[in-house]
Amino acid sequence: MDPVTIDTTKIKTVKKKPVTALEKLEDTGLISTVLAAREREGLILFSTVDQIFNWARLSSLWPVTSGLACCAIEMMAVAMAHHDIARFGMEIFRASPRQADLMFVAGTVTKRMAPRVKQLYEMMPEPKWVIAVGSCASTGGPYHESYAVLKGVDLIIPVDVYIPGCPPRPEAWLYGVIQLREKIKNEGYGAKWGLNK
Amino acid sequence: MNPAEELKQKLPAAVVSTGMQLNKPMAVIKKEELLNAAKKVKEMGFDHLSVITGTDYNDHFEVVYNFFSYEKKQNLVLKVITDHDNPEVDSLTSLWKGADWLERETYDLVGIKFTGHPNLIRILLPDGWVGHPLRKDYDMNTEQFVTMGEGGEDVVSTDGGNLLRRK
Amino acid sequence: METDELLINMGPVHPSTHGVLRFKLRMDGEIIKECTPVLGYLHRGTEKLGEMKTYLQFIPYTDRLDYVSAFPNNYVFVKAVEELAGIEVPLRAEYIRVITMELNRIVNHLVSIGSLLMDLGAATMIMWGFRERENALQLFEKLCGARMTFNYIKPGGVREDIPEGFIPQLNEFLKDMEKRIEDYEQLINSNEIFLMRMKNIGVISAQEAVNYGMTGPTLRGSGVDYDLRRYEPYSIYPDLDFKVCSRPEGDSYARYIVRIDEMKESLHILRQVVDTMPEGKIVSNPKYGIAPMTGTPSAVSTYFPRIFTPPAGEVYSRIEAPKGELGFYVVSDGTTKPYRVKIRSPSFCNLTAIPKMVVGLKIPDLIAAFGTIDVVLGDVDR
């Protein structure tokens, strides 16, 4: 994997409420792709498809319901009233991985659970993304010395965004989601299918 | 009256010694007499088996039972000492159903066998895991991986080749 | 006609197993004939890690056992260590500990009831429950700087004193919470569909419950009026006025009602604690007695030694956590690290009774009964 390289320093967080029409477009996720399309010459039509599909994908990321440990409780908190992940159109937690686009690996991946997490990931249809939430999923975290814990979920499945925290507070979580949206914004259509040059 | 002393009076043959586990009365029981002693303990009104645990002391194992009586509001601790090579004690599942999983867990993590247990298999770790982690001589350096076999059962091996993405 | 048994694997990734529990079900049509829980998908080896960490380093790990109610976990390990080393705790610290633990009981029951209702198909209750939980978590964050994993209670006291503005915010929370519990009762308690789903489901008699080693609200729902806060008092509970809630029926509905009542009782306790809170020190030093300093950020680091060696010995210490009897069995050999840590977790022991409770019921009933047992997998598998 890894057809997309992103310069992390260029990505900034949206901090103030969008006022102008251009800012609103940027907030919803369309404008960056437009700019990217202008840069890529000779692919105007293809890029329009890019824009629309990327916009659709980043606006409707449906996570799969797979809480593993402590972070799962914060995952519930993210979906609940105070933080409301529904604002990004992500409140449809699908129990069936077939209908999901995004997997939050929320919690410790033990060695016994690892093949199942991997299977869950493989059951998801392309294009799909993974966010490793919390120290345990990123590197094994507190339990990385333990005999029963996998040292990071990226050993078994590709991870797009890591969110440190133990567990990360919901705002940190939403920040991670925004980072993923930025990443999808800059992807080419079919990047996940290996069609990108 | 101290329930440990009471137990010693009733079953002098079973109790090796009495003492205190900090503030709880404790009786050290002979390995062979455990089931008898437990029966007597249950008759004495200790209906709540709080915890079963085993500890590895390098040369011997200790199995500790904590009881509580809902009527008398009393605690009692039973302790059994077994040898290190073949740790085996009687199962208490016939008296307390709650002992079932606690004994399985002790078997799983410490490796003490409970004779008479109806279903003594690993509970927390998958079948086929090598070693009992809470023993002091457990090998922490060899990584063991679990993969999925037919029908969703766990298969343990030291080779995680088909699980890991990269070495 | 020839019929065949249906084998169903529920979990480990299933929306209503509260994490990664797996049920192996042998079904006759829709009726459960045999239910075998398969544990261990979240077994993280905490007990082994306990042997590898010093006493102070192990405290953060206790937070992650029962992550919905971390304060009691924190407290019981510290209590075991304090008993082992004979450390005396200042009164104010005990009051703060009780505040945290009772708040955590409310939080735990909110999550428990919410996820039960979500499993039954009503998503509103969990949203409301988490809304109030968020207010409580803001209190926690104000107090110790984290929302779920606190590392706040330390041997000899607590990490930091109560910050300014904490008590008024707590009072506001208590006032608000009362109204909200009324809301919940109005929404759920007399809902006919809820009653149909909960009454006479997962019945377990008092005798069986005791025999299975069940504790906490699950035991009190079966009519055993037993609470460690009352009968083996610790901390400042002997001075407080509260009643032990229990229901005789032993079904899922009784366990649910016990939880609602306990939340009210916790509010009552909190009001008393806030009213009678003494001034004073928040940490004591095992070597020098009570430390002559309060309220500064690094009180513990200054007055509590980084290297801490309790005398050799063993202790089994237990308290009434929101889910039941939570115990830590700690063996010290006089070094800086525990020789053996054993965690007696309430979820693990309560779960023992599930195969007995659900035989003859249907899958939806399994979910209802399982939801009222209130299991957190971190606590079961450790």
Added chain:
Amino acid sequence: MIANAYELIVYILTLLGVYEPVLNIFQLLGIEYVLKIIIVLVEIGILFVFVLLTVMFLTWMERKVVAMVQARYGPMVTGPRGLLQPVMDGIKLIGKEDIVPAKADRWVFTLAPFIVFIPALLVFIPLPFGQSLIISDLRVGLLYIIAISAVSPIAILLAGWASNNKYSLMGAMRAVAQDISYTIPLALAAIAVVMFTGSLSTVDIVNAQNGTWFGVIPRWFIFLQPLGFILFLIASIAEMGRIPFDFQESESELVAGFFTEYSGMKFAMFFLAEYAHLFSVSGIIVMLFLGGWALPILPFVPAALVQLVSLGVFLVKTYAVIFFAMWLRDTVPRVRIDQLLNIGWKIMIPLALLNLLVTGFLITAGVF
């Protein structure tokens, strides 16, 4: 008098002065039936677009209503107040990989979503949206509706069976059991209405409700048939498969019910069908019991606007019913499958029969 949407289109075209010349051209060529077909296709196209837009709006509305009950906002970022959210969901689902499980029956697996989706559209044919906004006034409209909605259990069963997944199969079996047991009280409650009108035609049913008693109370059947209305409402919520009766997709028990294995566009079709069903069933409730497009003030509306106003009245009533369904969903838990069947067979059907009996008796006695 304009009878249906076809004539309405012809009428509008005539008003615009377009119809006559075009018809002349076609008559010259001797293929005037082609014009008819074109107009019918336009009609169907409008309906299709309308249904799609409605479904999209409904998913948005559902999420917003849930959010309001739960003290939050719901979709906000995509489009103004998140209005573009369903569009984005749709586009995303088109772009998703389409997985057919290895052990599934490919042909049936692919067929099932279409069998669910097409009846969901067909139900709209005899549904009167306004005074003459109806695709076709079938003489047996009500029978047609009940017959068409009986197709969807078959598709659900196909989908559940073809997926080769235990959860899917169980979900499908449950859904079918539920559908069958609730179609009967549904039909029985509807028959009581038919006894008043003496006609199965949907237009006649609405026309019978046009007007008032004593100049105040609208002549809606809900006032004549309160029990019938409640039975029909409960049965149709079960028919729609919504909480408290959402056994097709009981998430906490059966993962996602019969469409557990579906992904991408096929899943979207189930999704569309579900919401189209929600709208059509609400429309049928309105048509049968709440007077359809009829409103006492309708005779005072200027003739030019009457179509529009009647459409508006119908939509407002329908959305009120839909809001009730969403509101109920956010309040109650799900009942158990055997309890559901118990309610259906042991309470609803006897009550529906009783209702029928009393109605028949009263009509024979000449009370009405």
Added chain:
Amino acid sequence: MAWISKNWAMGGIIKGLIVTLKHVLHIGNRPTVTVQYPYERMKLSPRFRGLHAVDENACIGCGICEVNCPNGTIQIVKYNTKWYPQVHMGMCLFCGICVDVCPMNAMKMTGNYELADYTRESLVYGPDRLLFNKEVKQ
């Protein structure tokens, strides 16, 4: 009939419907509580334990934090001719023990929780990103 009236009077459901309707219509002090994160934030406690920060002048590189860290998150590395801690955020428990044990009070924990990143390597926060008088993020 008695059974029906007892079980199917639906009084409970109607009660529940009233409560939820109150929420929809915002009756009785039940406002929408959502904090719209990227534009507005919750008030953060000053004690919040987020990203570490190290006082460049106070830190003596003694390594007490390294020893006391429960899971070996902290490493002492050489930076600008002095020794400073380097924290692996992807492994950190955010327990605050390193702050407690620091003999010079050089270790702090800031309220910065926006740490999400694309690669595992970028989660390692070296002294260049931890030291006080430097900007934490560009």
